[in-house]
Amino acid sequence: MAYIDQEVRRLVGKAVHRYGLIQDGDRIAVAVSGGKDSLLLLRLLRERLRRVPIHYDLIAIHVDLGFDLEPADRLQRFFQEEGFDHRILRTDYGLRAHSPENRENPCFLCARLRRAALFRTARELKCATLALGHNQDDFIETFFMNICYSAQTAGMVPRQPFFGGRLTVIRPLALVDSEKAGRLARRLGLPRIENPCPTAKNSRRSEIRKLLQSLYRQNRKVRGNIFHAMSHVNQEYLPPPLKG
Numbered sequence: 001m002a003y004i005d006q007e008v009r010r011l012v013g014k015a016v017h018r019y020g021l022i023q024d025g026d027r028i029a030v031a032v033s034g035g036k037d038s039l040l041l042l043r044l045l046r047e048r049l050r051r052v053p054i055h056y057d058l059i060a061i062h063v064d065l066g067f068d069l070e071p072a073d074r075l076q077r078f079f080q081e082e083g084f085d086h087r088i089l090r091t092d093y094g095l096r097a098h099s100p101e102n103r104e105n106p107c108f109l110c111a112r113l114r115r116a117a118l119f120r121t122a123r124e125l126k127c128a129t130l131a132l133g134h135n136q137d138d139f140i141e142t143f144f145m146n147i148c149y150s151a152q153t154a155g156m157v158p159r160q161p162f163f164g165g166r167l168t169v170i171r172p173l174a175l176v177d178s179e180k181a182g183r184l185a186r187r188l189g190l191p192r193i194e195n196p197c198p199t200a201k202n203s204r205r206s207e208i209r210k211l212l213q214s215l216y217r218q219n220r221k222v223r224g225n226i227f228h229a230m231s232h233v234n235q236e237y238l239p240p241p242l243k244g
């Protein structure tokens with residue numbers, strides 16, 4: 001087995017244990033966008049079943065945002081060929097978010113509708129766990145997005161209960177960076193399904209990503225240090241709030 005296979009599996013195992021993400025008997029809905037991370041997550045969670053002494057069920061859910069039929073059709077073929085239980089939701093959320101009637105940022109509206117659909121479908125499928133494919137870089141980018149554009153120190157968490165614990169969102173790729181996930185996804189021959197969203201490539205997030213990547217190129221410890229810093233907050237060395 002190549003280094004990258006072992007390394008990504010090790011990091012997923014570490015996240016699952018450290019953050020208590022999966023228990024015996026769980027029914028896990030895996031949200032699959034068609035991007036490399038969520039496809040990899042689905043594969044790794046299934047493969048993990050062969051190595052661990054517990055059992056859990058997996059069901060893939062894809063929300064087709066209505067831009068183009070082709071990506072969802074390709075995903076459906078992938079799920080069928082690989083024998084994954086799955087549900088494809090055909091929606092117009094992407095189109096609605098980009099229509100002139102929408103006065104807010106298209107990404108906000110689309111993400112809100114998509115998330116509500118994922119939560120609703122997970123509940124319908126009797127899944128108390130919803131797994132998302134966010135990787136370590138997504139955690140870091142969200143942290144910086146919140147600082148720069150929402151004036152708050154907040155990010156994402158690997159395990160997040162909702163509705164009094166009736167649904168728990170988990171992010172098992174929390175410790176895997178985007179580059180490692182991409183390398184393994186290519187090695188495993190996972191399909192590359194282009195995101196047809198017109199705003200996907202020129203969002204504020206891409207600006208933050210470029211900035212961070214230039215820091216990572218200068219010093220390879222920066223990514224790990226930032227991730228570590230998110231859970232090592234030294235409150236005494238932060239100013240008190242200006243109001244309240």
Ligand SMILES: Nc1ncnc2c1ncn2[C@@H]1O[C@H](COP(=O)(O)OP(=O)(O)OP(=O)(O)O)[C@@H](O)[C@H]1O
Pocket residue numbers: 030031032033034035036037038039061062063064065114131132133134138195
């Ligand atoms: N259309 C969708 N249908 C189902 N799940 C989705 C969809 N879009 C996003 N998700 C979930 O939310 C996570 C984060 O979304 P994001 O938009 O960052 O994904 P991406 O970068 O397009 O794809 P990926 O994270 O799979 O590489 C995805 O990993 C996936 O779990």
